[in-house]
Amino acid sequence: MxxxxxxxxxxxxxxxxxxxxxxxxxxxxxxxxxxxxxxxxxxxxxxxxxxxxxxxxxxxCMRQQFSTRLNVRISQFAADYVKNLREHMGGDERIPQLSIRSFGYMYLADTEAFAQVLRRNQKLQIAEGAATQLMDAAAIKKAYPFYNVDDILLGSINLVDEGYWDxxxxxxxxxxxxxxxxxxxxxxxxxxxxxxxxxxxxxxxxxxxxxxxxxxxxxxxxxxxxxxxxxxxxxxxxVEPRKRFSWVFSAEKPLDRDLPLTIDPSGVHVRENGGGTYQCGGHSGFDPAVDYDDFDMDHDIWQDHVWPILATRIPQFDAIKIQSEWVGHYAYNTxxxxxxxxxxxxxxxxxxxxxxxxxxxxxxxxxxxxxxxxxxxxxxxxxxxxxxxxxxxxxxxxxxxxxxx
Missing domain, CATH: 3.50.50.60 (FAD/NAD(P)-binding domain)
Incomplete structure (x- = not known):
């Protein structure tokens, strides 16, 4: 060391x-x-x-959209904890009052099998008190006109206690x-x-x-x-280290409303970051365990995989500029x-x-x-x-x- x-x-x-x-x-x-x-x-x-x-x-970010009751309840406690941080930590006035920027997670399904998973999960989440909504392609397009939904059958989003937190x-x-x-x-x-x-x-x-x-x-x-x-x-x-790549970028034409944390069917995800910037994450199709100290960036993943998916799903992202990028590790339970x-x-x-x-x-x-x-x-x-x-x-x-x- x-x-x-x-x-x-x-x-x-x-x-x-x-x-x-x-x-x-x-x-x-x-x-x-x-x-x-x-x-x-x-x-x-x-x-x-x-x-x-x-x-x-x-x-x-945090979400309520899980498929097991225990994971939903764990997130519900997290949301309460963050929103009442000072109270949970004994009322210390030095501790700031926090909130959750609830732009939600938007899961997009492009197959009937995946749509069925979203329907099943939504029933469980509603039973546990979550506010998850299902949206067909027309409803998604109306609420978020910037999406290309030509291939989308169903979306799932929750705008309560789901989004960014500090x-x-x-x-x-x-x-x-x-x-x-x-x-x-x-x-x-x-x-x-x-x-x-x-x-x-x-x-x-x-x-x-x-x-x-x-x-x-x-x-x-x-x-x-x-x-x-x-x-x-x-x-x-x-448990093994798996590389996960992140990018923050600005758009030449920023979106006119908050971007939910969007999970494309490809696995690429992107969310609102504020001020006309966005944060995106993904990994390569080949996803092996890596060395504990391997944090090397693979620039081809962005150019050949991630950006094309973003620009297809959100055409306004065809003209963007990367502001920062990094590699982190998931503690991946195989x-x-x-x-x-x-x-x-x-x-x-x-x-x-x-x-x-x-x-x-x-x-x-x-x-x-x-x-x-x-x-x-x-x-x-x-x-x-x-x-x-x-x-x-x-x-x-x-x-x-x-x-x-």
């Missing part, structure tokens, strides 16, 4: 969190607020500038308030762990700076590096693109908060709350997150979530 490593203040901690991004910091904050827990917490983060972290490469502010305040409450953050790296003779508990973590720290529990919040962390205690998990959460069934004091496959930021309030509950109380106190437990990985029983971008 090129950056300066920091040494922990103590030799023993009740909980060591490996990774200080959005998930690790959410967990740290919720742990610090649990009146049943007065233990010592250490957060070990490789790079506290978060230059290459998934947290800082996000689109920072994820970086929530992250910053979780980290800041956790530290004020006594959670210790250091820039360092966990490079090894030791277990007891029965191999059912982690006893120590070893840092890159050489210290060996005794720990009561360990939380794997390592993002795309999750499997590297779990392998230190002999656990394989189906089993089912859903979270892996909770304790390991054998290594009982090793916990997961991993594998979010692109919807981690919007799920971070519920995930941080849930993992803190089960680590402190041994059971969930609010929303039952047990379907996300590691048991389904070992049983090869995926959670089928059809609304994955």
């Amino acid at each position: 090129a950056k300066q490593m920091q040494i922990p203040q103590h030799q023993s901690y009740d909980i060591v969190i490996i990774g200080g991004g959005i998930m690790g910091s959410s967990a740290a904050w919720f742990l610090s607020q649990d009146k049943s827990f007065d233990g010592r917490v250490l957060v070990v983060e490789r790079d506290t500038t978060y230059e290459f972290a998934s947290t800082t490469h996000t689109n920072s 994820g970086s502010t929530v992250f910053d305040w979780w980290r800041r308030k956790a530290q004020e409450a006594g959670v210790e953050y250091i820039q360092n790296e966990v490079v090894a762990m030791s277990q007891n003779e029965a191999k059912n508990r982690v006893e120590t973590v070893t840092l890159a700076s050489g210290e060996k720290i005794t720990c009561g529990k360990v939380l794997n919040a390592s993002g795309p590096r999750a499997v590297r962390t779990s392998q230190m205690v002999g656990i394989d998990m189906p 089993l089912d693109q859903n979270a892996i959460l909770g304790p390991h069934p054998i290594v009982s004091n090793f916990y997961f908060v991993n594998g979010f496959s692109g919807h981690g930021l919007q799920q971070s309030p519920a995930m941080g709350r849930g993992i803190s509950e089960i680590m402190v109380h041994g059971a969930y106190q609010t929303l039952d997150m047990s379907p996300f437990h590691f048991d389904r990985v070992t049983a090869n029983e995926p959670i089928v979530e059809t609304a994955v971008i």
